[in-house]
Amino acid sequence: xxxxxxxxxxLIKTRGQQVTLSCSPISGHRSVSWYQQTPGxxxxxxxxxxxxxxxxxxxxxxxxxxxxxxxxxxxxxVSTLELGDSALYLCASSLDARQFEQFFGPGTRxxxx
Amino acid sequence: xxxxxxxxxxLSVQEGRISILNCDYxxxxxxxxxxxxxxxxEGPTFLISIxxxxxxxxxxxxxxxxxxxxxxxxxxxxxxxxxxxxxxxxAASTGNQFYFGTGTSLTVIP
Numbered sequence: 001x002x003x004x005x006x007x008x009x010x011l012i013k014t015r016g017q018q019v020t021l022s023c024s025p026i027s028g029h030r031s032v033s034w035y036q037q038t039p040g041x042x043x044x045x046x047x048x049x050x051x052x053x054x055x056x057x058x059x060x061x062x063x064x065x066x067x068x069x070x071x072x073x074x075x076x077x078v079s080t081l082e083l084g085d086s087a088l089y090l091c092a093s094s095l096d097a098r099q100f101e102q103f104f105g106p107g108t109r110x111x112x113x
Numbered sequence: 114x115x116x117x118x119x120x121x122x123x124l125s126v127q128e129g130r131i132s133i134l135n136c137d138y139x140x141x142x143x144x145x146x147x148x149x150x151x152x153x154x155e156g157p158t159f160l161i162s163i164x165x166x167x168x169x170x171x172x173x174x175x176x177x178x179x180x181x182x183x184x185x186x187x188x189x190x191x192x193x194x195x196x197x198x199x200x201x202x203x204a205a206s207t208g209n210q211f212y213f214g215t216g217t218s219l220t221v222i223p
Contacts, residue, residue, distance in 0.1 A: 004156070033210075033211070035213070040215060041215060042115075042117075042119075042202065042213045042214050042215035042216055043157075043202065043204075043211075043213035044213075045210045045211060045212070045213075048210065055209075056209050056210045058210065090156055090157070092156070100145050100147065100162060100206060101147075101159050101162070102159070102211070103158075103159070104149075104156030104157045104158065105156050106154065106155055106156050107156055
C-alpha cells in the first residue's frame with residue numbers, strides 16, 4: 001500500500017508570492033491534516049479535512065487555506081508569503097475523523113527568500 | 114501557547130542502556146497521547162500510544178508511562194539501539210486536533 005505522498009518536496013519562493021502544496025493520502029483514508037514544522041516550535045496544526053469539509057482549524061492567519069477533493073487528495077495554499085513561512089509542511093492522513101493514528105508524508109520544504 | 118512541552122532538546126545514551134524521553138502537558142482535557150519518531154528527510158512515524166484511562170502501555174522495547182496528576186508522560190526504550198537515533202515527538206489529542214511537542218533528538222552511541 002502506498003504511503004502518503006506530498007509534492008513538491010522542495011520549493012523556493014520569494015516574499016509576496018503564493019504557493020500551493022499537494023498531498024495524496026493513503027488509499028482509503030478520508031481524513032487529511034496539515035502541519036507546519038519549524039525549529040523550536042515543533043509541529044503546529046494548520047487544519048484538518050474530512051470528506052471535503054474543513055473539520056478543524058489551527059491558529060494560523062487567513063493567508064493559509066486548504067481544500068480537499070472528492071478523492072481525498074488535499075491542497076494547501078499560502079498567499080502573500082512571508083519570510084516566517086519558511087518551514088517543513090507535513091501532511092498526515094488517517095482512516096476517519098477522530099482516528100488517532102495518523103500517517104505522515106515526507107513533507108514539503110518551503111523556503112521563502 | 115505550547116500545550117505540550119518537551120524540555121530536553123537532545124539526549125545521548127549508550128547502546129544497550131535505557132533511553133527515557135519526557136513530555137509535559139498543560140491541558141487536562143487531553144484524552145490520548147502518542148509518540149512519533151522522525152528520521153531526517155522523512156515524515157514522523159507512529160511509535161506507541163496511550164489512552165488517558167491507562168498509566169502504562171508496552172510494545173516490545175518501547176513503554177509509555179502516563180502520570181495524569183503530574184500531567185507528564187515518558188517514553189522508555191530498553192535496550193537502546195543505534196537505529197533508535199532519531200527525533201522523538203510526543204503528541205496529545207482532545208479528539209479534535211493533535212498538539213505536538215518540539216521534539217527530543219536521541220543519539221544512541223554504539
